[in-house]
Amino acid sequence: MPKRNLSRDLHALGRDLRVLFGKFRVSLIAFAILICVGTVMLRLFYVHPDSGMHISWTEAFYATFMFIFAEIVLPFPQNRVLQVLFFLIPPVGLAIVADGVLRFGVALFNLRERKEAWQVAIASTYRHHIVVCGLGRIGYRVVTVLLRIGEEVIGVEQNPACQFLDELRQMKVPVLVGDARQREMLEQARVREADAIVVCTQDDLTNLAIALEARELNPDIKVVLRMFDPVLADKVRKGFGIHTAFSTSALAAPVFAAAATRACIDYSFYVEDMLVNVAQVRVAAGSLLDGRTVAEVEQELDISVIMYKGLEVLDMHPAPELRLHPGDKLVVLASLEALARLQEMSCVSAEVRPGTRAGTTSRLRRAGHQFWRKVLRH
Numbered sequence: 001m002p003k004r005n006l007s008r009d010l011h012a013l014g015r016d017l018r019v020l021f022g023k024f025r026v027s028l029i030a031f032a033i034l035i036c037v038g039t040v041m042l043r044l045f046y047v048h049p050d051s052g053m054h055i056s057w058t059e060a061f062y063a064t065f066m067f068i069f070a071e072i073v074l075p076f077p078q079n080r081v082l083q084v085l086f087f088l089i090p091p092v093g094l095a096i097v098a099d100g101v102l103r104f105g106v107a108l109f110n111l112r113e114r115k116e117a118w119q120v121a122i123a124s125t126y127r128h129h130i131v132v133c134g135l136g137r138i139g140y141r142v143v144t145v146l147l148r149i150g151e152e153v154i155g156v157e158q159n160p161a162c163q164f165l166d167e168l169r170q171m172k173v174p175v176l177v178g179d180a181r182q183r184e185m186l187e188q189a190r191v192r193e194a195d196a197i198v199v200c201t202q203d204d205l206t207n208l209a210i211a212l213e214a215r216e217l218n219p220d221i222k223v224v225l226r227m228f229d230p231v232l233a234d235k236v237r238k239g240f241g242i243h244t245a246f247s248t249s250a251l252a253a254p255v256f257a258a259a260a261t262r263a264c265i266d267y268s269f270y271v272e273d274m275l276v277n278v279a280q281v282r283v284a285a286g287s288l289l290d291g292r293t294v295a296e297v298e299q300e301l302d303i304s305v306i307m308y309k310g311l312e313v314l315d316m317h318p319a320p321e322l323r324l325h326p327g328d329k330l331v332v333l334a335s336l337e338a339l340a341r342l343q344e345m346s347c348v349s350a351e352v353r354p355g356t357r358a359g360t361t362s363r364l365r366r367a368g369h370q371f372w373r374k375v376l377r378h
Contacts, residue, residue: 027100034096038064038089042074046082049075068093116177120188123154123174127193131156133180133210134201138226140164142198143173154189156180158201180210186217196222204228211242265339278306278331279339281346285326288345295320301341303334 042060047053055063055074066073067089077083130146132139135157146153155168155175165175178185180199191197197214199207204227211223223242227233236242267278283289289297294305298320308318309329315322324330334342 024100024103027096027103030096031093031100034068034089034093035061035064038067038085041082041085045079046074046077047079049078064089068097070094119169119174119176123176123188123190126152126154126174126190128152128195129154129190129193131186131189131191131194131197131214133157133197133199134207134226135162135164135168135175136200136202137164138200139198140168142200143168144171147171147173154194156185156189181206181213183213183217186210186214191217191221194218194221196224198224198226200226204232208236208240211236212240215240215242265336275335276333277336277339278333279342281330281332281342283324283326283328283330284347287347289324290326292324293320294318294322294324297324297330297342297345301334301338301345303332303338303342305330305332307331 039057039060042055042063043057044054046055046060048055059074063074067086070090072086076086129152131154132143132146133156135143135155139155139157143153143155153173155173157165157175157177158179160177165177168175176185176188178188180186180189180201191214197211199210199214201207201210207225207227211225214221215223225233225236225242227236265277265279269276281289294308297303298305305318306316307330308315308322309331310325311327332339332342
């Protein structure tokens with residue numbers, strides 16, 4: 001889970017306040033104009049009845065400001081223009097102030113709008129991140145994996161009722177609600193500053209539209225596109241210069257096919273025309289794997305051991321001379337045939353499994369053979 005730093009929070013807070021004040025900028029401008037007009041009029045035309053002199057700029061500003069709140073600090077003038085000003089400033093000023101306070105209050109206490117505005121403010125602080133469009137089951141898993149490997153992510157989802165939004169926000173992921181096909185939404189997700197965008201909604205044309213819009217905003221961005229039609233995915237990859245276009249059916253087909261076999265397979269994928277399978281196996285005591293080295297297993301079965309997990313160690317690159325013990329777990333890349341042989345080797349067969357009738361018979365048979373060999377030698 002990414003850690004939110006103080007500078008990012010302060011930057012986001014500053015942007016959020018600017019957005020918040022923007023909600024009542026009309027009232028602020030009107031208030032400033034009223035102050036300026038009142039100050040200039042009093043400074044140029046008001047003559048104090050006691051001294052017979054014009055008041056200073058500071059006195060004129062203070063008097064105008066107080067007039068707005070119905071606090072009269074100067075004697076009533078004889079000049080008719082100033083008399084009109086004395087009557088107009090209080091009601092106009094109070095109306096402007098009331099309008100500004102009302103706008104600010106609505107913006108401040110509109111929780112849904114404030115939540116979304118804060119998400120946009122946090123997103124504005126991101127650089128060199130990854131944008132994920134479509135936060136359904138696939139998008140949610142993509143985000144969690146990216147967070148696990150240390151990437152910063154901004155999510156975009158059109159459906160405000162999506163079940164994963166609150167959970168992702170609890171993970172400190174900025175989630176923007178809106179149509180990612182709109183340029184404004186992609187700009188709020190900081191696509192111009194992003195390193196990559198993953199588009200995984202459930203509609204091929206929507207995914208393509210988002211990808212092309214993102215490419216227009218940021219020609220150097222890496223685009224990873226989910227598509228359901230494998231033919232269309234291939235054409236998009238070649239015709240539109242999309243870095244990676246994945247067909248969901250092409251990705252899922254080998255997994256379903258492998259799952260239909262007896263092999264215990266976690267994941268399958270094609271490398272050109274070759275089906276590669278990822279599987280886990282645990283070494284059982286007394287099995288054919290017990291006591292063998294990693295190199296021996298790889299050479300005999302023509303597989304690749306990509307991870308070893310012992311009782312106290314996890315090794316992503318196990319040494320060839322590492323010897324296996326009961327309870328150890330291996331993660332391997334292999335063909336279906338090799339995996340079938342590996343599964344057989346990892347288990348204790350009925351012939352040698354202690355405590356079984358077959359195992360007892362096997363031991364008696366071997367003892368008898370050894371006895372007659374000794375007799376014949378003598």
